[in-house]
Amino acid sequence: MSRDDEARYNRACLLVLNVCPFTLRHVIDDYSSRHARSLSLCDFLEKNKDRLFHLYKRECCCGHKSNKTPMYQSQWDSLYNRNTSTCLNGKRIDCPCKYDGKTSATTNVMDVTLCCLVIHNICPGVDVNHIQTVREIRNKLIHAESARLDLLTFNGYMNRVETAVCELAKNVSTVLHTETLEMIDELKNRLMDPVELRELRNLIxxxxxxxxxxxxxxxxxxxxxxxxxxxxxxxxxxxxxxxxKVKGLCVD
Ligand SMILES: [Zn+2]
Ligand SMILES: [Zn+2]
Structure with a gap:
């Protein structure tokens, strides 16, 4: 009974932490090249630098003030490099003028949280309800008091995430939709080996x-x-x- 609960928790985490980023990265790449007509992710990041900076720092040299700053420094640093410029607005605060989009940046550096943040804020037109579903279930799993899921909760989480991520994939291409479905199908049916579980635990x-x-x-x-x-x-x-103790992790 308890073993099944643990296996269900692990499977749901794999769906959200491994399969979702695969699809969401494609959603961002597609949006950046097709809709935003950016030449590269770096180009896309450059165009949206001010917007993303507002998610990172409370104050910006453009005068914008943010109540919430959901982007962590490590996330910002994975996308932008510090340059040697001074502020174009003559301000002496940390500001987007002092950063450039990383030329080496690819969506592969983005985890599920950063993918959701980017899509939600700089990919208008992508259905945010689906992004909200992925985020909500990610948060429920990561902040769970115990690393176990009963069958009913598990089915609810899996169905909701599957629907959300498949809808997002469908809007990019039928190929991405098929690939996403195949990955989910495979995840539902396979046995998880100890190495994979160890990697998953580190990810959590x-x-x-x-x-x-x-x-x-x-x-x-x-x-x-x-x-x-x-x-x-x-x-x-x-x-x-x-x-x-770290909450919600089963220790063997
Ligand atoms: Zn600004
Ligand atoms: Zn500035």
């Missing part, structure tokens, strides 16, 4: 570190980190305080 910890840890950090001056499955706060030189 990464996702947790991303959101939980940032939140924890805001309340901690000395910084916090995960060691294995323990959340700790570093103090002084090498000392640490145990905060708690």
């Amino acid at each position: 910890i990464d996702q947790k570190r991303f959101s939980d840890l940032e939140a924890v950090r805001m309340g901690l001056s000395t910084g916090a980190d995960y060691i294995g499955f323990d959340l700790v706060e570093w103090v002084g030189t090498g000392g640490m305080i145990y905060i708690g």
